[in-house]
Structures are given as C-alpha cells and as structure tokens.
Amino acid sequence: MSGHVLVAYASKMGSTAEIAAGIGAEIREHGHLVDVRNVKHVQSVAEYDAVVLGSALYNRAWRPEAVHFLSKHAEELRAREVWLFHSGPIGPHADGLQAMPRKVRELAERIGAQPAMTFAGRLEPETAQGFLARRMAATVLAGDVRDWDVIGAWAQDVAAAISAAEAGCWNRPGQSQEVSR
Numbered sequence: 001m002s003g004h005v006l007v008a009y010a011s012k013m014g015s016t017a018e019i020a021a022g023i024g025a026e027i028r029e030h031g032h033l034v035d036v037r038n039v040k041h042v043q044s045v046a047e048y049d050a051v052v053l054g055s056a057l058y059n060r061a062w063r064p065e066a067v068h069f070l071s072k073h074a075e076e077l078r079a080r081e082v083w084l085f086h087s088g089p090i091g092p093h094a095d096g097l098q099a100m101p102r103k104v105r106e107l108a109e110r111i112g113a114q115p116a117m118t119f120a121g122r123l124e125p126e127t128a129q130g131f132l133a134r135r136m137a138a139t140v141l142a143g144d145v146r147d148w149d150v151i152g153a154w155a156q157d158v159a160a161a162i163s164a165a166e167a168g169c170w171n172r173p174g175q176s177q178e179v180s181r
C-alpha cells in the first residue's frame with residue numbers, strides 16, 4: 001500500500017506553487033500517491049495519510065489561507081504525518097533560515113510538526129504582483145534564487161519518512177493500529 005499524500009501550498013506570485021509541484025513530483029517518485037493543491041481548495045484532509053504544507057512569506061507572515069488551513073484542521077493534522085515549509089528569502093540573505101511566525105509556530109506545536117523548512121524564493125519583474133513587489137523586483141533583490149537541489153533533498157527525506165511510517169503503521173483516526181508517534 002502506498003501512502004496518499006497532500007502537498008498543499010499558499011502562493012501569491014507562483015513561486016511557492018512551483019516548489020510544491022517539485023516536492024510532489026519527488027514524493028511521487030518514491031511510489032506514493034500525491035495530490036498537489038492550492039490550500040484554498042482543500043476542504044478536508046480525511047483521505048490523506050500525510051500532509052506537506054508550504055507558504056510564501058510576506059512581511060514575515062504566512063499567507064492567511066495557509067494559517068487558516070492549519071488552524072481549521074489542527075486536530076486531524078495532529079493525527080497525521082505533517083511537514084511544513086516556507087519560502088521567501090531573496091537577495092544577499094537568501095540562504096538564511098526564516099523564523100516561523102508566532103501563530104504558525106503555536107499551531108505547529110499543537111499539531112506536533114517539526115519547525116518549517118526554509119527555501120529561498122523568487123522575485124522577478126515578469127511575475128511580480130502589486131506595486132511594492134514590482135518596485136522590489138526592479139532592484140538588486142530581484143532574481144530566482146530557489147535551490148532545486150535543496151528542495152529535492154528535503155522532499156526525498158520527507159518521502160523516506162512517509163515510507164518508514166507506512167512500513168510501520170499509519171496513525172489514522174478510527175484505525176485500530178498501533179500509534180506511530
């Protein structure tokens with residue numbers, strides 16, 4: 001049996017959506033059934049064994065739809081394998097880890113998820129949306145600094161962890177299996 005995995009994302013200018021697609025493809029390579037979906041369109045997590053959630057960072061915050069998802073489904077997520085990531089840093093500090101916003105950190109603790117992984121982002125004139133983003137994209141900050149090797153390696157770790165959980169047992173509500181964490 002392969003795990004059914006949701007890779008949900010919150011993205012304004014498309015970069016995080018592409019990262020989610022890359023993560024989904026990598027997990028799929030490991031034999032899992034993966035849905036990559038905009039978190040706005042996810043109504044339920046009941047059908048999933050594991051969930052990966054990623055948000056773009058704006059002004060040190062996650063996109064509201066991602067925070068809403070974590071909050072709304074916290075109890076169901078607690079009973080599942082969950083991995084979080086956020087994407088944003090560009091410019092000279094693109095390699096720096098970003099702190100989780102307080103609300104996201106609290107929700108992650110409630111769910112039992114590890115701190116979010118940080119991936120560098122993209123800000124380019126072609127995809128910038130909004131006055132401020134277009135202004136920033138016209139400066140030295142502009143560029144696509146996403147590191148696909150780092151993203152791929154993280155996705156492989158997630159896929160391996162899902163496989164390991166699957167080899168033991170899924171911690172699914174309503175199942176009489178041993179609880180895995």
Ligand SMILES: Cc1cc2nc3c(=O)[nH]c(=O)nc-3n(C[C@H](O)[C@H](O)[C@H](O)COP(=O)(O)O)c2cc1C
Nearest residue numbers: 011012013014015016056059060088089121122133
């Ligand atoms: C107005 C504005 C604010 C931003 N604030 C942050 C921030 O606080 N932290 C960060 O790491 N990146 C920040 N960024 C960079 C974006 O997160 C980055 O461009 C990201 O890749 C966009 O993701 P998206 O295309 O999925 O929306 C900001 C970008 C803009 C335009």
